[in-house]
Amino acid sequence: MAELVQRYLDRIRETHADVTEGALADYIPELSRVDPNGFGLSVSSSDGFIYESGDAGTLFTIQSISKPFTYALALDQVGASAVDAKIGVEPSGEAFNEISVDPVTKIPKNPMINAGAIAAVSLIPATSPDERFAMIQDFYSGFAGRRLELDHEVYASERATGSRNRAIGYMLQSFGVLDDDPDEVLDVYYRQCSLLVNSTDLARMAVTLARGGINPQTGRRITDPSVVKRALAVMVTCGMYDAAGDWVSAVGMPAKSGVGGGIVAALPGQLGIGVYSPRLDDKGNSVRGVRVCQSLSEQLGLHFLTVSRDSRATLRAVYRPRDNIRVYEAHGDLLFSGAEQVVRTVARDRGNFDVAILDVSRVDDIDDAARSLLADMAAGLRAEGKAGYLVDPDRIVLDVDIGSEQVRYSRVDDAVSAAVEWLGRGFSR
Incomplete structure (x- = not known):
């Protein structure tokens, strides 16, 4: 009878399949070459059972969906005090790639914008960029329940066109936020954004957050509940960039989007959602992804303020x-x-x-x-x-x-x- 839920999800996805609004990300050349019609939806129950609809197996790069997971890894490895000294938790009210820091503290306003994400990478304790990236890759793979691999073409494309991020990196160094070489930190950042996932990977990563750090597929504890609590809190307030308020009001789940077309959403104690559709709105969020998540929330009663029990x-x-x-x-x-x-x-x-x-x-x-x-x-x-x-x-x-x-x-x-x-x-x- 899993087909009963499957029909729900298929119907919701099909409702939005004809939406053609939005445009592909073009500031990273490789992202402008993907099929704009890809559309996948995956949902994981709290015990790890997966429902898939549409192009759930299509691989795409994780991009900014990586940010809450690297933030979680930094919290896991060096603790909240060390992280808070370098990254704030307040919504920025600015574009995700703005070259700015908090005017008072001189640190990035939150880990979901590029400045905060780059700072989070620098906090991962390692002796080399390769070791740092390996720690990130292993951490993400633990959430997904399988080994995630690098898209070398997208990585090269990001590195070749990353002038704005380099400006952010050197700005952070000037304010004492980065202790390491900005170019080495940025190289790891480009690689983490270029890891390949599909919507089912995102659903598994989301449900691992929803389960307080335990991957229900593998049974492994990936991180502590206190780390997950912090990551989910920042996802609620900052995960959808300038559309965070609209998202919390209409959808009501901790979430993060990426310019590769993905959205990850976690309903604590309940389920995880992964969506893929690469046409983006002017905030950098997937147009169909946002709409399908809103439909899921409305039709299935998933707003976190209406859910009280596991x-x-x-x-x-x-x-x-x-x-x-x-x-x-x-x-x-x-x-x-x-x-x-x-x-x-x-x-x-x-x-x-x-x-x-x-x-x-x-x-x-x-x-x-x-x-x-x-x-x-x-x-x-x-x-x-x-x-x-x-x-x-x-x-x-x-x-x-x-x-x-x-x-x-x-x-x-x-x-x-x-x-x-x-x-x-x-x-x-």
Whole structure:
């Protein structure tokens, strides 16, 4: 039944597939040569299950999406005090490549603009540029769950056209922000921006942030929760450049964009999103990427101010009162990401039962996206000749048909009795 969620994502992506607004980044020559029509969407649940739609396997360079991850690595390696001494956390109100520092502190205003990102690279402790880049590459790869490789053509193109970044680097050196050779720091910065990812990599990197630094695919802890908290906080306020306020209001997830066309978004405790579409708006953000994320947030209830509980806690228990009956007890908030896990758990078990009983008597809240998923799950059960019963004493699920009949119960025991009776009739309707 993962196809239920898959249809949601396909429909949302297809809604925006005809959008042709925006333009390719042209200040890096290699980026102006990509296919402008590429469009991929990937979503990772908190347990690492991946949904992919469209061009999810298309590789592109990570560009500025690298910034929160290098910032996290700096925090991980040298600590918050050392990082705060060199990089602020305030929104800049300026273009991402502005040649400026905070007028009072004389340090970059935040790590999401180029000045702050270059400073973050310089904080990674290493004895050579190659060692520094290797640490960054390994760190990113841990988040993605696979080895990320360098696009040598884009790297050469960035290095050849990086006059503005060189100006930023030497400005930072003049204010004492960079202790190392600016050209060596910039060389590592160009390389980190030229690492190849696809939208699924971004979804995995995002869900590793959402899980507090644990990659659910590999089970590895990549960094500490305190580091993730700082990185996500700055992504909320500064990750989408001058459009950060609009993004937080309309989408409401910590996120970072890149001029390669990618967007990474993490909903803490819930899921990770990766989008790829290379046409950019005047702020440097993917036009279709922003729109698809807004649709996901609106239709699936993903704004972080509406989500209070970790989706991994949605299923309280699963048990068998009889061999061919399964009871699924949900609790807490049954929102989209929690309902997705309920549906996928039922789908995984469906070869082992004839009747499913969903107990929502301990659920505090449920949204329309979750109700719709439950209705689609019920239709799938009926299509396979199975039955479903709902234990819903407070009627929070309202009129969703969870089984073969519009029936609901106040106690699990009553639902089990009805299921046994249904089975005794030889599955007759």
